[in-house]
Amino acid sequence: MACARRRTPASAGFVNAVLRRFLREREALVPALRQEVPAARHQHPRWWIDQVRRDWPDRWEALLDAANQPGPxxxxxxxxxxxxxxxxxxxxxxxxxxxxxxxxxxxxxxxxxxxxxxxxxxxxxxxxxxxxLSAQLAAPLLLGGLPGSELPALPAGARVLDACAAPGGKTAHLLELADLDVLALDADASRLKRVDETLARLGLQGRTLAADARDTAAWWDGQPFDAILLDAPCSASGIVRRHPDVRWLRRASDITELARTQTGLLEALWPLLKPGGRLLYATCSIFRAEGAGQISSFLQRHPEARALRAPGHLLPLPDNRAEAAGATSSPAAGSGDGFFYALLHKSPAS
Ligand SMILES: C[S@@+](CC[C@H](N)C(=O)[O-])C[C@H]1O[C@@H](n2cnc3c(N)ncnc32)[C@H](O)[C@@H]1O
Missing domain, CATH: 3.30.70.1170 (Sun protein; domain 3)
Known part of the structure; x- marks a missing residue:
């Protein structure tokens, strides 16, 4: 009311009447609104609800509900x-x-x-x-050598690019697990400082560089990488429970734009990978355009690329931790965030 009086004094009486009527009729209005307006019922914008429904027709309501619960x-x-x-x-x-x-x-x-x-x-x-939990799958997937993995473990000293590294959670995990020569890039210099701080706190060594990963002419020394982690910028639709404002800040058109950026990153970085090397593509998204759709188009454009294990979306639902990327099977675990992983192998003959 104070705000209405200050900004538009002539409307103050009207605003007051609306608010008072809402208070009087709240008991009836709120359930009716929830019944009739999907955005009110699911606490997500309409376009987002439609997108989740198209991508996950059997589980869209559970996904929207889960996004309204705090993550573990x-x-x-x-x-x-x-x-x-x-x-x-x-x-x-x-x-x-x-x-x-x-x-x-x-x-x-x-x-x-x-x-x-x-x-x-x-x-x-x-x-x-x-x-x-889902983010903790990235480093072991890229390192390989796990039971059932088609990939041998990366040898000590392997050259690894973490192309979108900040704030550095996955860079640090890689270095905790193996002795690697890691270059951590991020386009955002201020966020990159957090990678340095994280590595210092954990007693780990890695090189960091502020650069747009797509502009390889500006930063690449011409030596191919044994492995690349591309944890690409995305809608963050898999981590809404941790960042509830994301759904309200995004626009539907952002998804197309983000998918274009992801394609640009994949195309720019793939040539930097050694023949026989591996690239792990990841997004914290449940939207197929940023995951399965992105990778199936990439595989069509690149016959020299092969997906090791089926690329998979991890959904932030208690009953759906495992999917293709192979997460924990402990019922006590609670669900991991929504993620997508695709581990790509480059033909040694390419
Ligand atoms: C999903 S976050 C990475 C999270 C990080 N891998 C971790 O585990 O802590 C995506 C990052 O990509 C960075 N980014 C966006 N566009 C980029 C580009 N063209 N080149 C390099 N980094 C980029 C953003 O600044 C952001 O820090």
Whole structure:
């Protein structure tokens, strides 16, 4: 009311009447609105609801509901500082209940109740980081050498490009697991500083560089990479529960624009990969245009590329953690964020 009086004094009486009537009729109005207006019922803009419905006709309502629930607080224990189980014991001593989760994410620990990072034992000394369960799949997928993986493990000293690295969660995870020569790029110099801070806190070494990854003439030294991680900019439709404003800030046209950027990044970086090398494409999106659709077009354009294991969307639903990328199967894990992963192999003969 104060705002209406200040900005448009002539309308103050009308605004007052509307607000008073709403207060009087709230009990009837809110359920009716939820019944009749999808945006009110699902707490998402109409275009977003339609997109989720088109992409996931069997699960769209569950996905929209899940986006309105807070995500669990998942930790990643620094692999060079101990196991998930030993960290769970340290948390218990500090009065925090937690458990280890997931065969494919062996460093993951789920906190039963979220806590500030300062309360986590050894956080300042790099013993642990906060990272969602689905995000913890990236480093092991790129490194290979897992049971059932078609790819041998990347050898020590392998040249790895992390093309969209900030704030550095996946760069750090890679370096915690293996001795690699990592170049971490990001177009946003201020966000890139967070990669340096993260690596320093965790006691890890990697080179960082502020650059548009697509402008390879400006930053590439001409030496091909053994492996590339492309964690591309996207709509963030898989992490809405952690960033509730995302759905209201985006426009439908952003998805087309983001998909174009993702295609540009894929096309610019693929030639930098050694024949026989691997590229992991990732987005924290549940929209097919940024995941399965993007990769099926890429595979059509590039006969020298092959998808290792079926590319897959991970949905942020309790019953759907595994899909093609192979997440944890522990029912206690809680769901990971929505993600898409495609691991691409470049023919050695190309
Ligand atoms: C999804 S985030 C990366 C998250 C990061 N991999 C992690 O695990 O912490 C995408 C990043 O891409 C960066 N980015 C966007 N366009 C880029 C471009 N053309 N070249 C390099 N980085 C870009 C953004 O600044 C943003 O930091």
């Amino acid at each position: 607080m998942m930790l990643r224990v620094h692999a060079r500082h101990g196991s998930a189980e030993s960290y769970v014991a340290a948390l218990a001593e500090a009065g925090l209940q937690a458990h280890a989760v997931g065969a494919r994410t062996p460093q993951a620990v789920l906190l039963e109740t979220p806590a500030p990072v300062q309360a986590l034992p050894g956080f300042a000394d790099g013993r642990v980081s906060v990272q969602d």
